[in-house]
Amino acid sequence: MGRENKNKIIAELHRKNILCSAEELFKEQGFINTTINDISRLSEYSRRTIYSYFNSKEEILNYIVLQGLEELLRNVTVALESSNNYLGQYKLICKAMESYYLNSPFSFKMVDQMQNKNIDIDTVSTTVKKIFAVGKEINDLLEAYIETGKKQGVFRVDIKTKETVYIMWSNIASLLSLINNKGQFIEKDTNTTKEEFLNYGYIQIINSILEERI
Structure with missing residues (x-):
């Protein structure tokens, strides 16, 4: 597996983990009441990492x-x-x-x-x-x-x-x-x-x- 493909797979895994955490929070708290900080805590990804994959909460x-x-x-x-x-x-x-x-x-x-x-x-x-x-x-x-x-x-x-x-x-x-x-x-x-x-x-x-x- 080439380095580029490996990086894509890893990035997709991180993206999926963030989305799973966000969806769980959106269902429990609602979209408006959920913050990027909440998603960061549950997913165990920093705000910087989250923003490296998604431009905003709306994009998530x-x-x-x-x-x-x-x-x-x-x-x-x-x-x-x-x-x-x-x-x-x-x-x-x-x-x-x-x-x-x-x-x-x-x-x-x-x-x-x-x-x-x-x-x-x-x-x-x-x-x-x-x-x-x-x-x-x-x-x-x-x-x-x-x-x-x-x-x-x-x-x-x-x-x-x-x-x-x-x-x-x-x-x-x-x-x-x-x-x-x-x-x-x-x-x-x-x-x-x-x-x-x-x-x-x-x-x-x-x-x-x-x-x-x-």
């Missing part, structure tokens, strides 16, 4: 969001490549979303907030541009999934593809939020497990666009 936040989205993109890609069955692909897409919600909750939350803001893409940082680019890649994959399904008679031809992707994401996200906030109550009230409830919910979501309900 954006990298956390980007990391989560990139993992979601990889998982959605695998989901679509792992099965030729549309229902099988859909179930894997839902699992990818579950993983994103559970493993990158802060990224999940911030993406939702970003979508509700009027952002001028020409004035934002490179990292934020990457966030939007990755989000578009995910949407493009899902739009292609819906379009192909319409052509093959799996999905209803009258549905609007782009709108359907947004609605599907919103419904899955709301379902995950519901089970996270009220899971124990729902289990007792419906006499089902969280997993059973989620699977039932996923089926109801996809049924709204299927040519033949399941």
Whole structure:
């Protein structure tokens, strides 16, 4: 391994450690209440070292969001490549979303907030541009999934593809939020497990666009 590659690997490790500490603090204290000093103490990196990798606390936040989205993109890609069955692909897409919600909750939350803001893409940082680019890649994959399904008679031809992707994401996200906030109550009230409830919910979501309900 060359010195340059070794240095890149070491730098990436340090960057990852800083991001992990920052994400933990952002979840516990909130972004506004977390300082670079807090991140320095938890990560055991000096302020100077942190600033050598990130320009600001905002950039750290954006990298956390980007990391989560990139993992979601990889998982959605695998989901679509792992099965030729549309229902099988859909179930894997839902699992990818579950993983994103559970493993990158802060990224999940911030993406939702970003979508509700009027952002001028020409004035934002490179990292934020990457966030939007990755989000578009995910949407493009899902739009292609819906379009192909319409052509093959799996999905209803009258549905609007782009709108359907947004609605599907919103419904899955709301379902995950519901089970996270009220899971124990729902289990007792419906006499089902969280997993059973989620699977039932996923089926109801996809049924709204299927040519033949399941």
